[in-house]
Amino acid sequence: MDTASIDQIIDRHQGEASSLIQVLLEIQREYHWLPQAALREVGRKLKVPMARIQHVATFYKAFSVVPKGRHRVHVCVGTACHVRGAMRVLESVQDLSGIAPGETDLEHKFSLETVNCLGCCALGPVIEIDGKVHGNVTKAGIAGILGRYE
Amino acid sequence: MSKVRLKIDGRDVEAEKGMTVLDAARRAGISIPALCHHEKLEPLGGCRLCMVEVEVRGSARLVVSCVYTVAEGLTVRTRSEKVDRIRKGIVELLLAHAPDSPQLAGFAREYGADRNRFEPEPSFCILCGLCVRYCAEVVGKHAVGFIDRGIRKEISFVPEIAAKECDACKACFPLCPTSYLQAAFVLTGSLVFPGGGESVRDR
Known part of the structure; x- marks a missing residue:
């Protein structure tokens, strides 16, 4: 700083x-x-x-007094995403990033959070990274999405 | 200052404009219970115990008397079945947080509150904000403040300021209705100066 x-x-x-x-x-x-x-x-x-x-x-939720990563990953676990496999998506994000919801990795690359609805249920399962929504996410596609962020 | 006339518990009371109902009642010798009220401090409306029934143009409603200002022709009831029932509920909720507070025990007797109505959840602090406001408004040191919000809200000392100012002051200690404040102070001291530094040596 x-x-x-x-x-x-x-x-x-x-x-x-x-x-x-x-x-x-x-x-x-x-x-x-x-x-x-x-x-x-x-x-x-x-x-x-x-x-x-x-x-x-x-x-305010907008502030954090603990370090956060450069990219904020929100995995939707709302009802619609849940029935479309959000838990498998979340699991895969956790495996690839090595962090659980609420945590930040040591390189300060990603911070992971779960959210209850992003308002675009038709695209579920949805993950949002830095405000950009990725819809119809598959377990296999997550590595590709996360790989785009440095 | 212009005067306002109102009726409290059937008595005609004269109050100054801008005064709160609680102050007007207390000045007229009518007592309203409160835990977060202090005459030197800005009202907070935190403990809700001073809830009274007011009647404006025929319709009655419940208001918090320590933040409700008097108005001409207001009718106030400080004790009614409804008010007592609500105070009883508030005391029971506060008791779940601070089961051993002597002030709360007194209110519990008065309103027939059952200390076991709610699952105990001892946080010991009832967030009356007396310490926070006293330190900010009277002492002017801002050594203790609120952090977080909702069910996670709590008081927290700012260690840098507390280490310098609090040992010589402690003016907020006797204000605390639950004595949690002293515990929080000792806890802060032992976290910041493990093994007993300057700030905790005397205890």
């Missing part, structure tokens, strides 16, 4: 305390998580107490 880029983000918001959430969102976008050192810097420059920042950073 370099302080310069954090400072840049804070300066873009004129160091306004009311921009706390926007600042945190931008840091989250850049680093995929909110490192403690970054939060301390935000608190110092925006003059917001640490207790308040921690409250906000742990309240």
Whole structure:
């Protein structure tokens, strides 16, 4: 983490305390998580107490206070995907990435989560990576999909 | 400041505009139970024990009196069958979290709450926010705050600040209705300074 880029983000918001959430969102976008050192810097420059920042950073699902991978993999396990074999897809993603839902691999490449519906049940089973939806996923096709991400 | 007239438990009460129903009642000598209320602090509406029935233009509804401001011609009932039933339920739910709180035990006696109605789930903290607000608003140190939300919400000390400020202050300790706060403080101390550092040596 370099302080310069954090400072840049804070300066873009004129160091306004009311921009706390926007600042945190931008840091989250850049680093995929909110490192403690970054939060301390935000608190110092925006003059917001640490207790308040921690409250906000742990309240919203959009923020993570633990490291996340460069790519966020969401495997849908909603009803429609479930009956179309989501559990086999999930198993295969776990085997290939070596991580369980909620975890991040050591190279910080992937973070895996399960979700309950992505709203495109007709494409099930569905996995979403960095916001891009991959539909009609087969167990055999997963290695190819994951292989496209660096 | 302009005055507002309202009726609390059948008595005519005069209050200042912008005052909460709870403050107006207490000033008139009518007691309403509350765990998260403190006269020096901004109201939170966290414990819900101060729930009362208000009647506006003929229709009655339940409101949280510590965050509900008075209005001209308001009729308030601080004890009714409905209010008592709801307070009993709230006390029972809080008891599931903090079974040994002396204040809760007192309310349980008053409202006939059954301490075993709900499966005990001792988190010991009832999230009244007294410590968090006192530290932020009165002491101004922000050494303790909330983290997470919903069923995972809890209080958490900021170790860097707590290590510097708390030993000399501890003003929030007597405010805690469950004494969980002290436990959280000792726990933070022992996690941050394992083996007893500066902050936990005296205990």
